[in-house]
Amino acid sequence: MSCMDDKNVVMRLIEARDAYRNRLANVFSTNEIDFYFKSVLRGCLDIDPLDLALKPNLELLPFQQDMINDTLEAFLEEKPLQYILGEIHFRNIALHVNPLVLIPRPETEELVEWIIEDYKDLSREISVVDFGTGSGCIALTLKKEQPFFSVCAVDLDKPILDLVQENAQKNKLQIATLQFDIIELDQLDLEVELIVSNPPYICPSEKKEMKKNVLEYEPHQALFVPENDPLLFYRHILNFASRQLKPKGKIYFEINPRYVVDLEYLILSFSDYRVTKRLDIFGKTRMLRIEKQ
Ligand SMILES: C[S@@+](CC[C@H](N)C(=O)[O-])C[C@H]1O[C@@H](n2cnc3c(N)ncnc32)[C@H](O)[C@@H]1O
Numbered sequence: 356m357s358c359m360d361d362k363n364v365v366m367r368l369i370e371a372r373d374a375y376r377n378r379l380a381n382v383f384s385t386n387e388i389d390f391y392f393k394s395v396l397r398g399c400l401d402i403d404p405l406d407l408a409l410k411p412n413l414e415l416l417p418f419q420q421d422m423i424n425d426t427l428e429a430f431l432e433e434k435p436l437q438y439i440l441g442e443i444h445f446r447n448i449a450l451h452v453n454p455l456v457l458i459p460r461p462e463t464e465e466l467v468e469w470i471i472e473d474y475k476d477l478s479r480e481i482s483v484v485d486f487g488t489g490s491g492c493i494a495l496t497l498k499k500e501q502p503f504f505s506v507c508a509v510d511l512d513k514p515i516l517d518l519v520q521e522n523a524q525k526n527k528l529q530i531a532t533l534q535f536d537i538i539e540l541d542q543l544d545l546e547v548e549l550i551v552s553n554p555p556y557i558c559p560s561e562k563k564e565m566k567k568n569v570l571e572y573e574p575h576q577a578l579f580v581p582e583n584d585p586l587l588f589y590r591h592i593l594n595f596a597s598r599q600l601k602p603k604g605k606i607y608f609e610i611n612p613r614y615v616v617d618l619e620y621l622i623l624s625f626s627d628y629r630v631t632k633r634l635d636i637f638g639k640t641r642m643l644r645i646e647k648q
Pocket of ligand 1: 456457458459460463486487488489490491492493509510511512515535536537538553554555556576577578
């Protein structure tokens, strides 16, 4: 047993930081370790990271000591910081996340930015559906930033939608949730004016380029599509849009840069659409806007 595990030995703040640095040295850089340590102090121990400089000999309470040990183990197993903290910030809201949902990405914040820009002068309510909502990051920030949006967030499983409603309450926002399979959208009767989706879009053959913390911890249901049908979800959503999207309605997709050309062909096979592409912060074509004529 190490002295860190001995409940009779009081751990001081600076000792906890040193334990992080020593035990995680083979996995992360010192800068990363210090960032994780400070995030855990603030997010899990309710300690201001400034105390590290101001009160380095602060004695940790037993629950804080346990938290240091547990989070250290989680970091050693390369569990993502966001799942350890259980919370992320997305645009201007805080959201709970757990391993049932994808950790929202900065690229997705840009997709929301685009929609908010396009609809900033809205003066009447319009119906919006977010297919594959996950944590609800898109649905909830759209509602927060454009109150005229009447938003329905769709996903496959009830526990995911429970988390979305928890996040809605946390942020005092009202949106609808719907448990529905995108593959069965031909059975959904829901007229809408705006569709947004960041569906699964990674092929299994891309696994070799992915990091362990994504592959082992993020839900594969949120990430992967069949190797032979990478546009599966887009096709079902486009089919739905051809029936249920009102004239002049718009679709916003986050996309895998590898399949942009194929997706454009697919969209144009539905005719009558005007397509605009947008790059993400990393310079990759990551977003499409599709306007119904
Ligand atoms: C890439 S994640 C996007 C999550 C969130 N919108 C975001 O941008 O962070 C895709 C989401 O689609 C959901 N999903 C996967 N297959 C689905 C299906 N057949 N029907 C409905 N939702 C599905 C997953 O559960 C996951 O939440």
